[in-house]
Amino acid sequence: MTRIALTVNGSRREADVEPRQLLVYFLREQLGLKGTNVGCDTTSCGACTVLLDGESVKSCTVFAVQADGCEVTTVEGIADDSELHTVQQAFHEQHALQCGYCTPGFVMATISLLKEHPNPSEEEIRQGLEGNLCRCTGYHNIVRAVQAAARAGA
């Protein structure tokens, strides 16, 4: 076991982990943060996307030990008390989800995308979210939600 200390959604957490423990399972099983989903398990679908030091990563392809000393943000950590995050609000208003399984990953990938490209074109949005798959194929409304979030200054 390896001792790690990291900040998750603003709270300092310390834990003993097996080196092979993947970040997504650490978040879900050890911290109980089940908003981050496991989809494909093969670095493809992006359902497990979280922010690591502010940048989107697929948490199924990061060992928890690699996040030692880092700041991790999951979908549970972005709303401000009772106010949804701008990106969450936009996904809600634009009906950017069908079954919702991919949604936490899309929301986190969108936050990272808008940080790098505050006013993306439709093409940049589609390219910028290529690491996230929606098996309901609800991409049109997802793109509209990202555009709405950008307009709202996310």
Added chain:
Amino acid sequence: MIPAGFEYARAGSVDEAVGLLGGDEDAKLLAGGHSLIPLMRLRFTRPSLLVDIGRLDDLRYVRDDGDRIAIGALTRHAELVRDPLLAQHCALIGEAAAGIGDPQVRHRGTIGGSIAHGDPASDLGTIVVTLDAELVARGPSGERTIPAADFFAGMFETALARQEVLTEIRVPKVPAGVYLKVERRAQDWATVAVAAARVDGRVQVGLTSMGPTPLRARSVEEAVAGGASPADAAARTADGTSPPSDVSGSGEYRAHLAQVLVRRALEQL
């Protein structure tokens, strides 16, 4: 889909990493992990020790080095994409890096990891071969420089010795370069890709996924040097290649694609 167990050590310096590699013959280096971790999850590889060099921030840089650009091995793909020095002097590196995986992958994956992995579908492997880059490695007896032409020994095999760490990639400044890739789906590996650049006044061309290692299209280069048109030079693309047949396409299809991409790349130079 959980990797087999392993020991973990975080190296505080390259020399410490070299020492740690010496203590376990099944040890592997972990940088961004985006080639290694997927393979470990499938249990295609089961290292007994991972030596984590991901925190060696002194290997994350892009520097002007006279007539060359020096890139630290731990520079991430996303950093290559937005680097102004590369955009000015070796733009095809940023172009190629922008097409690797997806944004999440580019936030973690590193140029050194990608090259040291030795995957024939690696975009950056083809770039260094095309540019005749120099690869700097440090091992127990110090540092050595490996020409890119001697680096790729076979599929997933490189010239790096077991205890060597790739530390720097040195590329020439080039006035023109292009990287064209065809992939079947978003975030996929290249079915085929082509790099072309003017290096010291000469056109050099490289191929991705056309054999067990990144390849140079030497016949094409000779034809261009002899004054052939892009179409005539591109007709020699398949010389010396052995394109694989797999789910992404047959060898014949790859050879066709490569020829088309080489012609387009030469027209764009």
